[in-house]
Amino acid sequence: MSKLAMLGGTPAVPSGGASATTLWPVVTSEDEQAVFRVLHGGRLTATAAGEVEVPALEREWAEHVGTAHCVAVSSGTAALRVALGALGIGRGDEVVIPALTMNATAHAVLQCDATPVFADIAPDTYTLDPKRVPEVLTGRTAALLPVHLHGLPADMDALASTAEAGALAVVEDAAQAHGATYRGRRTGALGVLGCFSLHPSKNLPTCGEGGLITTDSGPLREAALALRNFGERAPAATRTYIAHGAGGNARLGPVQAAFTRSQLTRLPAYSKDRDLAVTALLGRLAALPGLRVPRVPEDRSHAWHIIRLLLVPEEMDMAGIAPAAVRRALHRVLRAEGVPVSQYQVAPLPAHPAFRPADLTYEDIAARFPSSCQVIDGSLCLQRRHLNPAAADVLPLYARGFEKAWEHLDLVRDIARAQGTDDWRRHFTDGAR
Template identity: 50%
Template sequence: MTADKLALFGGTRAIPPRRASRDLVGWPVITDAERKAVLGVLDSGRYTSNSTGNGEVQLLEREWAAYVGTAHAAGIANGTAALEIALAAAGVEPGSEVLVPALSFIATAVAPVHRLVVPRFVDIDPDTFTMDPAAARAAVGPRTRAIIAVHLHGLPCDMAGLRAVADDHGLLLIEDAAQAHAAHYRGRRTGSLGDIAAFSLNVVKNLPTCGEGGLLNTDDEQTHRRILRLRQFGEDLEGRRERDYISRELAGNAKLSAMQAAFTRCQLARLDEYHAARDRNVRAMLTRLDALPGLRTPACPPDRTHAWHILRFRFDPAAMGIDGAHPGAVRAVLQRALRAEGVPVSPYQLAPLPMQRALRTREGFGGYPWLLADDRRQEEAADYPHTVAVLEDSLTLQRLHLNPNAGPVLRDWAGAFEKVWEHRDAVATAARSMVYTPAWHGPDWTSAEVPG
């Protein structure tokens, strides 16, 4: 029996508006444990990471290091600051280059710039959406000092391939694991796979706090000691009962608060339970969607596990039976059709990172750090064909599937996808009539002017 016509064209919505209730899709899940922990910090009067011994920040650091499998962990104000401090603690100097994937959140590129380090962009693997080791090897230059391996959407990178590139060229291998808490690669957890790893604890992450936060993991004692100095004005607090207010190197303030740490410790106690439930829910949904022609669900190679922080779906117009339409137009119509049925799909990043206006105009630092490296290149989207293709033909589901109780909603979403696929002819007609221009062709994204 053919489903009712699409809600986009006046049909009945597949999912009732109130179906996605907070108890099913709310994130983070807050229990009495979090409330008690936060009130406990308020009552204790110990609010900062300056507390010695068994303060909440120190307890989280020890628990997280043990969970990940590294010798050390340090609480940081947020994930972007964690990436900045990772570069500084490892000695990556101004004017040098780091390799950054062309598909990531802007923070992956901005963190090096804040250290006056030049981001050098690298195309991705079209199946995993993470940095392609072959493209990374080709991008290494005389000033390259590090690789930032982003475990995008919660899937670990090909760390063996990237480690080979790093070792062959004497490069630092940094994990940007902001979206990959609890994922594994060849039996080891993310955060233990590189020389240093940065995590975010933003409220939308798989391991959240009640706002902003971050963590840095490393096995190197000297790197860890420097991280602790860099997060607090260059001061050395280890073994001291009181601050001496002596700054031993130039550094800012990037501490994690005790309240944030207490909240995250409660979340950490349930991380594996939630991760397992999310894995079951997502895989059940993907099994149904795999049957739809032209829909490519997220891949997970057999040597790793997926944290499922974001679900990215690619659309193949030809396999869907749609010809004569730009992939971006098909994606745009599918977004409207699915949202009308009650599936909250959206893009994740509208353009390759090097097409971001800030990175094209290089405003904000007077042309630095590129002037330090005498780098006046103007990179183009065509330099990153896999990144462009993925952005043009995909949509994502974010956050609402993280709740361990979201299984029924994911089943509803699968049904809505199936309904839209039954009406691919209507999607095709709308897509063929659309005049489509990629987002990064507009004035808000690009500029031909490069300072210097």
């Protein structure tokens, strides 16, 4: 049995030893040359006459996804907002989203003056549960906005069936799922509109902020183009500056487009290498009792943007100890070993003050969204450190860190018992109304 680092043993991951192999994004000389190409060309905005990088990225991403069109925008949140706006969603409308996701999904709905309505996630995939969606549908529901959380596509056929029955649009939040597939089709081609983020933390990054919208609909493309550029129609030649409807500035810059185009040439190879390395890691972790690795249904593939690991205290001989306490204890032990785990989301979206309905108590939230609360309380995540294909060399060290922790579950149990039973409610100071 190896001595834990927190007790003076040697860490599983040497200090600083993983930094070079876990940097993300990987910036190559080709990426730098793409940026210099724009800087030297002098066309530094998407509306500059003769600018080619943004339309080229749109063509290339549409081809990669398998859709007819792509509209490049300024961020992943802007992609969601523009996509919903292109559908005409606004005041009085409701949009169903999962209770567990990045808060940007809900913010985009609010920015359209619509109302986000939450449904619980499926406990085994962490994506919007099709069985829970009908419970929250009303006469005001206008769209479903499933999130391919962490890189795994949601159950799109089941959601599409519900949407068709209610004449609802389905918009994909694929911000974390570049290149993932569902029944042979790529994310972004599974709804009426698909939305991606190009944040530097994402699997397909840019050198700043950016987003992409995909669709097969010509009219929706035209509506999105107008919304991203002050309500103006795409000019045949010279820009007219005539606003034909509401809009704003959600344009992507040519520098960011050029950088992403260069990154896109390596996306398939990076995705393949990452899948092999992560699969090997999860094979080792799956052998540890009480540690649930992500499940990937046979009809889809995972982009592995984030790796979430669920804890089952009963299988770790910790029955009666709150999952949040077990998580905090393991977080302490694993971080000492050099394994960069984090909690990531700390509360379900319906609990956020920005989104919580006035009549919804914290007790209501726990009752209505049990799977989301369970995942938040009792799981740990690996983020970014596995995106670099060179991380295949360090992931075995992460696995060893977990194995060391499991060799000392007695100590983990003692630490967990000392943690108390606080869960996500402890992050709020305005009381359990």
